[in-house]
Amino acid sequence: MPETPRTRDIDVAVIGGGPAGLAAALGAKRAGAATVLVLERDRSLGGILNQCVHDGFGLFLYKETLSGPEYAERLAEDALREGVAVETGAMVLDLGPDRLLRVNARSGYSLVRAGAVVLAMGCRERTRDMIGIPGTRPAGIYTAGSAQHLVNLRNLRVGNEAVILGSGDIGLIMARRLTLEGVRVKGVYEIMPWANGLERNVRQCLMDFGIPLRLRSTVVDVRGRDRVESVVVAEVDDRMVPVPGSETVVPCDTLLLSVGLIPENELSKRAGVELSPVTGGAVVDETLMTSVPGVFSCGNVLHIHDVADWASFEGFAAGERAVRYAAGERPSGRTVRIAAGAEVRYALPQTVRAGAAGVEWSFRVVRPLRDVRVEVRGRDSGKTYARRKFGRLLPSELQKIKVKAEVDEDLEVGVHV
Numbered sequence: 403m404p405e406t407p408r409t410r411d412i413d414v415a416v417i418g419g420g421p422a423g424l425a426a427a428l429g430a431k432r433a434g435a436a437t438v439l440v441l442e443r444d445r446s447l448g449g450i451l452n453q454c455v456h457d458g459f460g461l462f463l464y465k466e467t468l469s470g471p472e473y474a475e476r477l478a479e480d481a482l483r484e485g486v487a488v489e490t491g492a493m494v495l496d497l498g499p500d501r502l503l504r505v506n507a508r509s510g511y512s513l514v515r516a517g518a519v520v521l522a523m524g525c526r527e528r529t530r531d532m533i534g535i536p537g538t539r540p541a542g543i544y545t546a547g548s549a550q551h552l553v554n555l556r557n558l559r560v561g562n563e564a565v566i567l568g569s570g571d572i573g574l575i576m577a578r579r580l581t582l583e584g585v586r587v588k589g590v591y592e593i594m595p596w597a598n599g600l601e602r603n604v605r606q607c608l609m610d611f612g613i614p615l616r617l618r619s620t621v622v623d624v625r626g627r628d629r630v631e632s633v634v635v636a637e638v639d640d641r642m643v644p645v646p647g648s649e650t651v652v653p654c655d656t657l658l659l660s661v662g663l664i665p666e667n668e669l670s671k672r673a674g675v676e677l678s679p680v681t682g683g684a685v686v687d688e689t690l691m692t693s694v695p696g697v698f699s700c701g702n703v704l705h706i707h708d709v710a711d712w713a714s715f716e717g718f719a720a721g722e723r724a725v726r727y728a729a730g731e732r733p734s735g736r737t738v739r740i741a742a743g744a745e746v747r748y749a750l751p752q753t754v755r756a757g758a759a760g761v762e763w764s765f766r767v768v769r770p771l772r773d774v775r776v777e778v779r780g781r782d783s784g785k786t787y788a789r790r791k792f793g794r795l796l797p798s799e800l801q802k803i804k805v806k807a808e809v810d811e812d813l814e815v816g817v818h819v
Contacts, residue, residue: 408512413437413728414721415503415516417494417669420449421710422701422717423522424477427486429721430520435728438721439514440481441492441505447481448474449524450547451710453554456575462711473710497673499694517728518696520720521675521684523666525702527572533661535567537624540631546572546660553579561656565633566590567621571599571708571798573660578607580658587611588652591619591635593642596770598662600708600798621657622649630655665703673697680748681705688754688761689723689733690716698724705750705764708800738809741781743816745771747797754809762804765815771795774817778805781812 414430416423419442430438446452451459454470461467464476482488492507503514527545542561544552550572552558564585566573569592577587590608595617597604608615616635622644623634637648665683667675676685676693683704684692691698700720701713735755740763742749749765763778774795778788788805795801795817803815 408510409515410439410512411437411515412439413517414439414520414724415501415514415518416440416520416522416721417497417503418442418449418522418524418701418703419444419447419478419488419490420522420524420701420713421451421473421477422524422703422713422720423449423520424474424481424486425714425717426520426522426698426700426721426724427481428477428484429718430725431481431484431486431721433722433725435721435725437487438485439487439489439516441494441503441507441514442488442490443493445491447478447488447490453547453551454575455554456579459710462709463714470710477714494669497669497697499674499697501696516696518698518724520717520724521667521670521692521697521699521703522701522717522720523669523703525663525665525706528659528662528664530659533659535621535624537633538626540624540626540629542626542630542655543624543657544659546570546576546658549656549658550576550579553583559583559585561585561630561654563588563654564656564658565621565635565652565654566658566660568592568660568662569594569597569599569604569615570660570662571603573658574599574603574607576658576660577613578611581611581613585656587613588654589614589616591616591621593618593620593638596797598798601796620644624657625651626655630657633657663702663706665705667703670697670699670703675699678748678752680742681750685752686750687733687737688751688758689726690720690751691723691727691733695732696724696727698727705748708798712800738812740813740815743779743814745769745774745817746776746815749815756810757808759808760804760806761809762802763815764800764802766800767795767797767817769797771817774819776801776803776815777818778803778813778815781814783811785811787813 451470459473
């Protein structure tokens with residue numbers, strides 16, 4: 403007869419031990435949860451932070467600049483000191499809408515029955531197959547994050563001459579890192595007419611090292627049999643279609659892909675969580691609760707953040723709200739929906755309860771803008787609930803706008819000149 407799996411009852415279970423998950427556990431513990439359990443599939447806490455050896459973390463949370471591992475260590479120490487239980491090497495195999503988790507860990511297979519669950523599984527990178535680069539399949543093609551892992555954690559050299567496709571932050575940071583390791587970076591090629599990483603990373607990682615950034619350009623072919631020998635790059639038109647005759651062959655032995663991140667939501671799907679087709683993350687209300695009662699979401703699994711501190715702040719909020727749900731607090735009232743208006747790619751949360759006040763929205767714009775105002779308006783009444791002026795808005799930078807008044811109708815977050 404098979405053994406009956408061990409079952410644990412936990413107030414708040416957090417899936418993922420990165421910057422958002424650790425903060426969610428801390429938020430839950432500080433809000434009064436008796437038992438908080440972090441389940442991390444890796445061997446150590448910290449998530450992607452462990453391979454980010456550059457500084458720039460912690461400026462907002464700890465008021466000092468830290469490397470990724472230092473930021474992770476600080477959060478982990480805080481969590482352990484305040485009584486958060488942690489299980490590493492623990493893979494959550496399944497999550498049901500009843501908040502029952504099936505866990506396979508070094509200690510064996512077990513069940514976790516949670517009063518509330520916080521999803522903090524992070525994100526993954528888009529691959530070559532996802533963007534359809536034609537050509538051969540030689541060695542020497544990496545996602546930027548994979549190359550970062552090999553260089554920073556394995557002390558391995560990934561090549562001698564590199565081309566980077568995409569200007570996401572990891573790609574920009576790796577352009578600098580490879581240069582410091584003696585790799586010649588031939589250029590960063592970006593299909594959009596603007597960089598997709600933070601402006602500070604463009605300056606510090608490319609401009610300061612003389613690495614060219616080629617906008618409106620992409621890789622249209624990869625050449626080489628056993629190892630990359632060259633790539634063919636071309637300019638693109640306004641429809642993102644390569645321009646015939648603009649092709650250039652760039653000799654290189656390494657191609658890094660920094661072409662976007664995808665929230666890691668396989669468990670969310672199994673639980674029946676509604677996902678946004680725009681963010682790839684859950685649809686949440688003002689408490690960061692998903693469409694499945696008692697299941698909350700935060701960090702990069704919800705939407706991609708450009709600063710780890712913001713993911714942590716979101717985690718603190720999700721953990722605190724999860725405790726309230728586990729203690730018996732339930733939302734009531736009709737649901738008000740929020741839409742992305744002119745020039746706004748998405749606004750989050752996507753729903754709030756009628757009568758909610760003091761709600762803050764995160765949003766991103768679709769293109770660079772200058773000297774505009776962002777307004778939150780009632781879709782039926784046209785009433786302006788909030789207005790904020792911006793000298794400049796970039797798609798790479800997550801922004802905020804807060805509505806102090808009670809919300810009682812569907813809203814739209816949009817840009818106005």
